[in-house]
Amino acid sequence: MIKVLFxxxxxxxxxxxxxxxxxxxxxxxxxxxxxMLDELPSALGDALEGETVMVSVxxxxxGWDATLNDGDEVGLLPPVSGG
Amino acid sequence: MIKVLFxxxxxxxxxxxxxxxxxxxxxxxxxxxxxMLDELPSALGDALEGETVMVSVxxxxxGWDATLNDGDEVGLLPPVSGG
Amino acid sequence: xxxxxxxxxxxxxSDFDIAEQYKAACEAAPHSGAVVFFxxxxxxxxxxxxxxxxxxYLELQHYPVMTESLCEEIVHDAHQRxxxxxxxxxxxxxxxxxxxxxxxxxxxxxxxxxxxxxxQFVMDHLKTRATFWKKEVxxxxxxxxxxxxxxxxxxxxxx
Amino acid sequence: xxxxxxxxxxxxxSDFDIAEQYKAACEAAPHSGAVVFFxxxxxxxxxxxxxxxxxxYLELQHYPVMTESLCEEIVHDAHQRxxxxxxxxxxxxxxxxxxxxxxxxxxxxxxxxxxxxxxQFVMDHLKTRATFWKKEVxxxxxxxxxxxxxxxxxxxxxx
Numbered sequence: 196m197i198k199v200l201f202x203x204x205x206x207x208x209x210x211x212x213x214x215x216x217x218x219x220x221x222x223x224x225x226x227x228x229x230x231m232l233d234e235l236p237s238a239l240g241d242a243l244e245g246e247t248v249m250v251s252v253x254x255x256x257x258g259w260d261a262t263l264n265d266g267d268e269v270g271l272l273p274p275v276s277g278g
Numbered sequence: 279m280i281k282v283l284f285x286x287x288x289x290x291x292x293x294x295x296x297x298x299x300x301x302x303x304x305x306x307x308x309x310x311x312x313x314m315l316d317e318l319p320s321a322l323g324d325a326l327e328g329e330t331v332m333v334s335v336x337x338x339x340x341g342w343d344a345t346l347n348d349g350d351e352v353g354l355l356p357p358v359s360g361g
Numbered sequence: 362x363x364x365x366x367x368x369x370x371x372x373x374x375s376d377f378d379i380a381e382q383y384k385a386a387c388e389a390a391p392h393s394g395a396v397v398f399f400x401x402x403x404x405x406x407x408x409x410x411x412x413x414x415x416x417x418y419l420e421l422q423h424y425p426v427m428t429e430s431l432c433e434e435i436v437h438d439a440h441q442r443x444x445x446x447x448x449x450x451x452x453x454x455x456x457x458x459x460x461x462x463x464x465x466x467x468x469x470x471x472x473x474x475x476x477x478x479x480x481q482f483v484m485d486h487l488k489t490r491a492t493f494w495k496k497e498v499x500x501x502x503x504x505x506x507x508x509x510x511x512x513x514x515x516x517x518x519x520x
Numbered sequence: 521x522x523x524x525x526x527x528x529x530x531x532x533x534s535d536f537d538i539a540e541q542y543k544a545a546c547e548a549a550p551h552s553g554a555v556v557f558f559x560x561x562x563x564x565x566x567x568x569x570x571x572x573x574x575x576x577y578l579e580l581q582h583y584p585v586m587t588e589s590l591c592e593e594i595v596h597d598a599h600q601r602x603x604x605x606x607x608x609x610x611x612x613x614x615x616x617x618x619x620x621x622x623x624x625x626x627x628x629x630x631x632x633x634x635x636x637x638x639x640q641f642v643m644d645h646l647k648t649r650a651t652f653w654k655k656e657v658x659x660x661x662x663x664x665x666x667x668x669x670x671x672x673x674x675x676x677x678x679x
Contacts, residue, residue, distance in 0.1 A: 204505040206422075246507065254424070254427035270492070272492060273494060274507030274508045275494060275507075276495040277488060277494070278401055278487045278493070283583065285651070286653035334583070337585050338589075353583055353651070356653065356666065357667045358647075358651055358652055358667060359647075359654040359665035359668075360623070360646055360650050360654065361611075361622070361623050361643060379539055380539035383538045383539075383559075387619070392563070392564070392565075393563075394560060394561050394563040397556070398555075398557035400557075401553060401554055404551070406551075471563070473643060477639070477640050480556075481632075481636050
């Protein structure tokens with residue numbers, strides 16, 4: 196299984212904190228997002244188009260083409276605004 | 279009268295906090311210091327030679343050639359080291 | 362080679378006490394002659410606006426584990442450049458009302474230059490790299506903030 | 521044109537309390553989103569030496585009236601360059617033992633950049649312009665300090 200976590204505006208758009216899917220047929224983050232968007236509200240797809248979303252794999256910044264393995268945790272991260 | 283205040287190493291060398299003298303015949307700070315050194319320990323003269331001493335007149339930084347008037351307060355200020 | 366340092370990094374909903382944090386910083390850095398503190402507070406104005414609209418509260422979210430590890434990394438990077446004995450970094454999350462404390466960075470160092478620079482380095486990188494998100498809620502409604510342009514510019518000076 | 525500011529400048533023998541000072545700074549600057557504190561402490565080492573010799577205490581002297589007026593001037597100069605709402609500057613004089621607090625500068629500002637820069641500006645100028653003198657007393661005997669070369673260099677960056 197691969198788990199996706201949503202934050203901030205993406206969490207609002209997804210209407211959920213996270214999404215879990217079977218790792219079969221998922222090679223990288225793009226595959227994962229494609230599969231995820233089939234199952235989640237279209238507002239999430241719009242939100243992903245709308246801003247520069249960063250990606251993390253297992254709590255480390257990664258690229259959209261990062262390869263994924265069963266058990267990975269992926270974060271979809273809108274521009275940060277702490278401090 | 280003109281009052282001179284000593285600080286830090288100059289106070290130690292003068293052996294006193296201050297020195298007061300009549301303003302007669304004193305045109306500028308150099309005149310004042312010359313007159314003062316006749317009356318105070320020679321250690322003070324050595325100390326004045328030894329470092330870059332700054333001067334204040336009436337609590338404002340001034341030059342060694344600043345003109346003096348009766349009632350002025352002159353500070354002899356070794357390099358500062360606060361903070 | 363810089364002296365070793367210790368750090369205390371903490372992300373929490375609860376408020377922090379400056380007097381306690383200052384005492385802890387001094388105790389953790391007995392040879393330091395300089396302590397620099399930065400505290401960020403919730404402003405009552407919307408970000409980038411200077412008008413009558415007012416923010417009632419912020420909603421702060423973060424990515425647990427990842428945020429802590431990024432903060433450790435930022436402090437470590439600061440220490441590659443500046444000498445200090447101890448750093449404390451506390452960042453609150455959850456609902457924070459106008460004038461509440463959001464974030465604190467304290468750096469204790471032998472000399473003031475290192476303490477000032479390390480505190481600024483940590484804040485600039487925290488703003489642009491650490492996984493926190495802030496939503497302003499007030500008279501204009503609710504909006505998530507992104508990285509500010511000026512923070513993007515500020516962080517570039519360390520490149 | 522920068523917003524007006526208020527300041528609290530105080531030179532005294534007695535110690536100051538960081539929690540009280542922080543509270544006073546926040547109250548004096550209700551619109552500020554950033555507070556930067558600098559605290560300078562008595563180190564147990566002689567200035568410019570990194571060895572076993574230890575300082576027992578400092579003797580701090582100043583020129584009353586002139587010092588206060590120079591501190592006002594420094595804060596005013598800082599405000600010509602950086603925007604802030606409030607500054608607090610406290611400097612102790614008299615006999616100060618190892619690890620005691622010597623000086624505190626607190627700046628409250630809308631944004632962090634101004635607060636950090638103003639605090640650094642004030643400290644750099646205080647070190648090189650304000651009429652304070654420090655004598656170190658310890659295992660090496662007693663010696664008055666002068667301006668440090670590195671402070672002379674530090675203050676030049678504001679020219």
